Amino acid sequence: MNVCFRNVWYPDYENKTLVRGTFYVDGQRITFKEPEHIDAMFADTLVTPGFFNGHSHVAMSLFRGIGDDVDLDRWLNEYIWPLEARLNDDYVYWSSMLACMELVRSGATTFLDMYFWEKATLEAAEKVGIRPIFTPGIIERPGWEKALQRTEELKDLGALVGVGPHALYTVSMNILPDVVKFAKENDFFIHMHLMETASEEAYIHNVLGEEYLHRLEDIGLFEVPVVFAHGVHFSEKDLSFLGTKNVVVAHCPQSNMKLSSGLFRWDLARDSGVPVAIGTDGAASNNNLDYIEEMRTAVLLARGVSGKPDVLSPMDVLEAATSVPARRLGLELGEIRDGYLADLVVWDVEDLCMVPADDPQDWISHVVYSAGAQAVSDVFVQGRWVVRNKSFVGVNPSEVVEEVSKRRRAIRKEDLIR
Ligand SMILES: [Zn+2]
Structure with missing residues (x-):
């Protein structure tokens, strides 16, 4: 999966600030060099490491x-x-x-x-x-x-x-x-x-x-x-x-x-x-x-x-x-950096808990002090799109709820579960 993040805001831990720029996912990793083809595009939003x-x-x-x-x-x-x-x-x-x-x-x-x-x-x-x-x-x-x-x-x-x-x-x-x-x-x-x-x-x-x-x-x-x-x-x-x-x-x-x-x-x-x-x-x-x-x-x-x-x-x-x-642990992830594994969160900066923001720098405060999971729009893990527009990719939540509930009933025992 190749993805373009055009003019997005992302954290620069060295300088302790959000910076604006364009980067890409090329397969499983982050790159600042445009790949030959692009499958998806995000622009003008907040992207953080997963x-x-x-x-x-x-x-x-x-x-x-x-x-x-x-x-x-x-x-x-x-x-x-x-x-x-x-x-x-x-x-x-x-x-x-x-x-x-x-x-x-x-x-x-x-x-x-x-x-x-x-x-x-x-x-x-x-x-x-x-x-x-x-x-x-x-x-x-x-x-x-x-x-x-x-x-x-x-x-x-x-x-x-x-x-x-x-x-x-x-x-x-x-x-x-x-x-x-x-x-x-x-x-x-x-x-x-x-x-x-x-x-x-x-x-x-x-x-x-x-x-x-x-x-x-x-x-x-x-x-x-x-x-x-x-x-x-x-x-x-x-x-x-x-x-x-x-x-x-x-x-x-x-x-x-x-x-x-x-x-x-x-x-x-x-x-x-x-x-x-x-x-x-x-x-x-x-x-x-x-x-x-x-x-x-x-x-x-x-x-x-x-x-x-x-x-x-x-x-x-x-x-x-x-x-x-x-x-x-010596793992190449957790930062938006050239060559690092593409573990990324794209935020819905228009969600109620992410506004107002006079300046995109406010978004970092909002992520830490205000956001809820409802502000997570898309998630990539090693370049794989796993949450897409707030929905799971390839997983059926109702099936999981049903199967888990069935098993919980099976282990239920009056003297253990009150
Ligand atoms: Zn523990």
Whole structure:
């Protein structure tokens, strides 16, 4: 697919401004050189890079609204883990379809996922057209090594992969060194939940001590890029340490607030030089996968807890939502730049939430502080047109709604779902 974006406005992260210019999609990539033929054209509007969802469990959409009013410990033990024991490829496929559609509708073009049954999610993601990055979940129990095998198999299928030790309370120092060794040998990044709740903080300090990050350093964990999800309870000392490492924190504000896990301090992370990405987490603890809403929650929370209305500019927020995690993982996406993968969102700048704008520069503020998914007009992922004039391409939403609802009824059990 070759597309011309003529005289459009797009972000220039280096100069922290919107610039106006013409660029193209030539096949899968962005170019500033006009291709031989053009299949479609957009002009005089706002185009941004697609959003990078920094932390998700897309197959959990099936559990939306279950266990709404409990903390993380009870939520996992009493609701999620018993339900997950009943999942299979079929459930995961349809749940992932629902999630991928919800993500792409809000402009997300990549999601970094940690779960199980990844091949079913891969199939759904391919159908919808969104890019998954898989980190098969490792939980220390007999047969945990299978997650490493799945990582290799997914890579062989052409998917982007990393290694996913679930958390320090589910993966102990008995096996973590082997997991890290596997990541290093294969040049994979690591994706792990860390310091999500106060009880996890107490557990880690008790088992590994307050210098737990040094213990992780001793086993070589920071020798590959690392994505830590949540990081709500990092101390300032932790953040200064992490500021010297190749780390990005995936901040999941809505999940953290819904589970009453605490409030992440983006301002302190930033002051320590720790890059921040934004993630939705799973729909079971969010409870939606609207990336635009997540981005706005993240910046409002940063302003609220820091007491500084200028703590982040709208352009800083957009950068965290697009290029920050991609750059950390060495991926050529998240920026409108020559040769980068064509992951693009075309905005409906005449939608009610995008007006008025005296100057096109206002659009960046509107995207961050005002827009909803209804302002996303078109989405391209690696040059493939996946949302066209606010409709999914090649996917029938009513079929997905019906199939997902059928499966939700099938797992319904009075004592689990109240
Ligand atoms: Zn998570």
